[in-house]
Amino acid sequence: MGHHAANFEEMQAQNIFLEVKDSLEKARLFETLANNRVEIMAKSLSPGSLLFTLKAYQFENSQLRCLAKGEVAMLPVDDDVILQFQLGADKYVFQARMKRRVDLAHVATSSPLFRIQRRADFRIRVPKSFSASLKIRDAHFDLLDLSAGGCKIQVEKSFVLDPVFSGELSLRKQEHMILQLTRRHRGPDPSSNEHDLVGLQFTDISEKSKNLLAGIVMDIYREYLRK
Numbered sequence: 315m316g317h318h319a320a321n322f323e324e325m326q327a328q329n330i331f332l333e334v335k336d337s338l339e340k341a342r343l344f345e346t347l348a349n350n351r352v353e354i355m356a357k358s359l360s361p362g363s364l365l366f367t368l369k370a371y372q373f374e375n376s377q378l379r380c381l382a383k384g385e386v387a388m389l390p391v392d393d394d395v396i397l398q399f400q401l402g403a404d405k406y407v408f409q410a411r412m413k414r415r416v417d418l419a420h421v422a423t424s425s426p427l428f429r430i431q432r433r434a435d436f437r438i439r440v441p442k443s444f445s446a447s448l449k450i451r452d453a454h455f456d457l458l459d460l461s462a463g464g465c466k467i468q469v470e471k472s473f474v475l476d477p478v479f480s481g482e483l484s485l486r487k488q489e490h491m492i493l494q495l496t497r498r499h500r501g502p503d504p505s506s507n508e509h510d511l512v513g514l515q516f517t518d519i520s521e522k523s524k525n526l527l528a529g530i531v532m533d534i535y536r537e538y539l540r541k
Contacts, residue, residue, distance in 0.1 A: 331407070331428040340427050341373075346401060348373040354380065354399040356412070357532045358390045365529035368397075368419055378421040386417045396532050397421065398430075405430040407535055437461040441537050446530075448514075449482040450475070460534070462527040464495075464515040468503055471510055475500070478517070485530050494518045 334340045347354070347370045354368040366389050368380035382389055395412045398405060408427045413420045437459040440446050446457040448467055455467040465483075469475065475497055483491045495514045503509040516527075 331430060334406075334427045334429055340423075343401060343406065343427070344370075344373040344378055344423055347399060348378065350401075352399055352401065353383075354397050355528065355532070356395045356397045357529055359394045359396065359409075359536055360390070363390070364388070365525055365532070368421070370399075373423075376423050378423050380419045380421060382414060382417045382419050386414070389414055389419075391415075395421075396535055398532060398535075407532075409536075437464065437466065438531055438534050440534060444534055444537050445484075445486050447484050449484065450479065458511070460527070461531060462516075462524050464498070464513065466511060466513050468506070468509050469512055471508060473510075475512060486533075489526060489530070491523055491526070493523070 334343065346352075352370050354370060355365060356368055357363055357365050367383040369383060370378055370380050372379040390412065392413050393411075394409065396407065396409045398407045400406070406427055406429055408423070408425055410425050411422045438461065439459045440457045446460060448455050448457060448465065453473065455469060458466040458468060478494065478496050481493060481495050483489075483493055485491075494517045496517050498513040498515050500510050500512045503511045516523075519527075
């Protein structure tokens with residue numbers, strides 16, 4: 315698909331992504347994925363697509379064969395997808411062509427594979443091209459980073475935040491979620507004497523909302539991938 319490591323240059327600067335360049339290591343990872351029937355989160359690159367799950371079962375001739383789970387009739391038949399999986403403590407992400415016949419999916423593995431930093435619910439910086447904000451009372455704040463478990467915002471030093479509060483998360487001007495948030499840390503913004511950086515954790519979040527947020531994070535991957 316013509317994507318190169320340079321497409322992830324901005325991400326790599328954050329030490330978030332590291333390309334698996336050794337072809338033998340890459341093949342071993344996909345073989346392990348298939349041998350252990352590991353589940354893969356996937357999302358079409360088509361606008362408005364939903365997150366879905368694949369279960370790997372065979373790796374052969376650079377093709378990863380998977381079983382599609384859930385309502386397979388709703389899944390793409392022949393489309394570019396972004397995929398994420400976990401082996402041990404490591405998470406991986408790659409973009410690929412997927413072809414599906416009923417509940418059998420074939421995923422090409424020739425495109426770059428990236429290992430993600432080791433951290434549960436890691437946060438990824440939100441690019442300026444991606445609309446994401448948090449409304450607290452009557453104030454709106456752009457998200458600096460986001461994960462399925464929390465986010466970071468910049469606030470004026472005078473802005474009062476309770477330890478626990480509710481806010482409205484708006485993503486791509488389409489998804490709106492009322493969430494309970496816990497203030498995890500607050501400290502000076504090195505780039506501004508007038509602002510603080512605040513790390514927030516989403517609490518009491520439903521499985522549906524968490525899956526939606528995970529899908530949004532994968533959409534952010536796509537923003538970087540297509541640069």
